[in-house]
Amino acid sequence: MTKPRHSHVLGLITHLAKQIQEYWFLFILLLWQWGNLSPLWRGVAIAALVVWFLAWPITKWATLTYIVTPDAVVIHSGIFVRHQLHIPYPRIQTVQRQQWFYLRPFHLETLKLETASHEDGQPEVRLPAVPTSVADTINTYRQATTKPSIAATVTTESAAPTAIPQSQGPSYRITHRALTQFALTSTGVIPLVLVLLGIYGKLPKDWENQALAQAAHYALPFLVGAIIVVLLIAWVGAYLWVLIRYYHFTLTKTGDQLETVKGLFQRNTVTAPIDRIQAVRFKQNILRQWLHLQTVQVLLASKAATDDDDHDLVLLPAIAQDQLYATLHPFIPWVPATAPQLTDFVVPRQARWLLNRNALLVVALPVILLCWLWQPWGYLSLFLLPLAYFQGRFVARNTGGRRLSDELVMLQTGHVWTRETFVVRRQQIQSLEVNFSVWMRPKHLAHLTVNVRHGNRKQAIELRYLSAKQVHALYDWYTN
Amino acid sequence: MLPTSHHLPPRIKRIWGYSTLGSFVVGLVVTALLYWAHLGWHWANWLVIASAIVTLIEPIVEAGLIPYRYRFTRYQITPVAVEMQSGMVFKKRLAIPIARVQDVTLKAGPLLQWQKLTQVTVATAATSHTIEGLELTVAEQLREQIMQLAQEARHD
Known part of the structure; x- marks a missing residue:
């Protein structure tokens, strides 16, 4: 595979759709101004739109080529300015594959590669509609480069490399019960309620007045009923949304890579190397706390999984609290196998x-x-x-933490009715901060902030009002 | 707390003094503009009074705090970490392991250049932290030291 290749013609649809999605308002603008334009300018405007919405995406598609070599993925793109992007395999953080249902019969998918570079926004590489074999090849080469002994045999590239036999590790599939509970307790309800209220605000005024006039007779029951209806619609919406995105969620470990697959209409596959994980986070809103249900996410140095909660790759969407450690430990070896007591860093x-x-x-x-x-x-x-x-x-109740070993700390915080527990290795802590005011000093209190990398930014894990002795002890551990 | 930590060079106090003067001048200009707006467009006169009070009080407080700011700002470089300490009322202790340092930036505005000082910013993969002012020679030495140690740490 050393010749530059174009993506499949179906990729053109993606390019066209994206252009329309981003610039649809130009159509509106034209329709709105149509009456004010002279025939000449109408012609010019239509020509401009044809170029912008048809010719531009077609040339973009036509100029985008990729080569998968044994050492790197090389992407050529651009019309006036030619880009040549060279990504060596060790630099790739995550490989993300998204397959819409209509691409499945053609064995095509959208491929996204992410590195840890400080460029914001888009993933480094986005190849719409390429054969599924491309991602397989990349993954094979990627695993080969991490194992130098095998790399030697593969880099004497003759044909497309055959898959290296990998030790098939543990795998996990979400149960229906857990997924249902997870979907029902989603806080996605809140934005949906806001959207519904927004729609309500857009309704014609006389409808509202009529409804209000009628409602005046039974004001309170009407109000309560309306609120319940809005909440129910939002809840069902959020439920379906979560169900569609996490449908048939599976997590597998192959060699030193973790792979998650999920989604109903769009199967989304993300592969990430375990040693690139910056921190593991268990997250639980207050509803899930009552159900003893946890969500496990990993913080990575790239922004794979932009549709996931907080843009972090979800490893276990919903797992019973008492099975969490036993389930997760086989996938990430440095996560403890049993639940530790987080009693060192607590609020006195x-x-x-x-x-x-x-x-x-x-x-x-x-x-x-x-x-x-x-x-x-x-x-x-x-x-x-x-x-x-x-x-x-x-x-106060949820703040907790403990140094589990010389290399590992666990920190737990409670924010806006959500409990988050972080498992962080010492080598992934970028910096550590201790804060205390003059009034806290006589009370022997201090705040602790642990900074880890998260996407292209930082994640500050902040525990407030801890015992100063414990915090300074952690500081000394960190600086020695 | 940090036995081998260093103060910033004493000349930094002069820089802080000048920057206080700068904020006083900016305050005067804003107050004058507001007064002008009051005369021209009848803007409320309490705006002018409030602005005048802030212009007077803020530099006095800022100038008064300079000795304390100086006394409580410290830094330290050990073979494993860069440590910084600052704040009098709200104290802050910060540690960045050398192995996590991605880059060191020296930066100096006109005031710092004139006093032959420079800011030193130490960046990790997630955060960046600034030492407000160091002697140019010390800063360069520091940068070499950090980069040297970072090189060694990476070889581990």
């Missing part, structure tokens, strides 16, 4: 009220302003006060 009992106080202080000003300026509805904002108080309590 006498410091817990500080978290309540801070949470209350955050909402105090808005509440005062609302109560003062927007009567009588502003008084509803008083409900924020108990909410803030319990949020503070939630943080």
Whole structure:
């Protein structure tokens, strides 16, 4: 495979669709201005649109070629400015393959390669509609370069390399029950409610007035009923959305790579090397905390998995809390096999009220302003006060952590009703920060911030109001 | 706390002083513009008063804190880590292992150049941290040291 190859003609559809998706408003603009344009300018505008929406994507498709060599993937692209991109296999962080159902009969898929470069936005390489064999070849070469002994035999490239026999590791498939629970407890409801409210805002005013006039007779039941309907629709929407994306989720370990496959209409396959994992995160919103359901994600130095929660690759979407460690340990060897007690970094009992106080202080000003300026509805904002108080309590209760070995720490935080637990290796901690104010010093308290890499940015893991002794001990461990 | 840590060069106080003066001048200009707007377009006069108060108070506080800012800002380079310490009321201790350092940047604006000082920014794969001012020679030495140690650490 050393000759430059074009992607399949079907890839053209992707290019066209993308162009329309990004610039559809130009059509609207033209329709809107149609009446004001002279025939000459109408002709010019149509010609420009044809070029922009047809000729440009076609040339883009025609000029995009790729070569898979034994050492690197080389991409040529560009019309006026020729790009030549050379990605050696050891630099690739993740290989992502997305197969829409209509591409399945043709054995085609969209291939995305990500490196850890600091370029934001798009993945480094996006090849729409290439044969599935391309990704297989890349993965084979990639595994070969990490094992020098085998690399020698493969780099004497004769034909397409045959798959190197890999030790097939453990695999995991999500159960229907877990997936259903996961989908039902998704907080995706909240954005959907906002969208529905947005649509409501766009409805014609006289509908609303009619409805309100009728509703005036039974105002409260109507209001409650409407809220329940909106919530139900949003909930079902969020449920289906999660179900479609995580349909038949599987995780497998092959050699030193992890692979996740998921999705109903679009099968999405992501391959990531285990030694590139920056940190492992267990995440649990308060609903899932009641159901003892955890989500496991890995933080990577690239932005693979942009559709996943927080853009992080999901390893186990929904796993019962008591099976988590036993399930995950075979996939990532440095995650402990049993649940550790996170008792070293906890908020001391006498410091817990500080978290309540801070949470209350955050909402105090808005509440005062609302109560003062927007009567009588502003008084509803008083409900924020108990909410803030319990949020503070939630943080205090969920903060935890422990140094498990000389190479490993576990840190747990509670934010906005979500508990997050991080498993971080010492070598992946980019920097460590200890903060304390003069008032915290006599109380022997300190904040701890551990920075790890996350995509192209940092993930600051912040634990507040811990015992200063423990925090400084961790600092000393880190600097020695 | 850090037995072998260093203070920034004392001349940094002069730089901070000048930058305080700079913010005073900016404050004066803003106040003058607001006064002008008050005369021309009848903007509320409390804007002018508030701006004048801020212009007066802010540089005084900033200037008054310079000795403390100087006393509480420290840095240290050990064979394994770069450490920084700052803050009087809100204290901060920061550690960056040499092995995690990706690059070191020296940067100096006109004021720092004039005093032959430079800012040193140490960047990791995720974060970057700045030492506000060092002697040019010390900074270059430091950069060599960090890069040297980083090289060695990577060979491990």
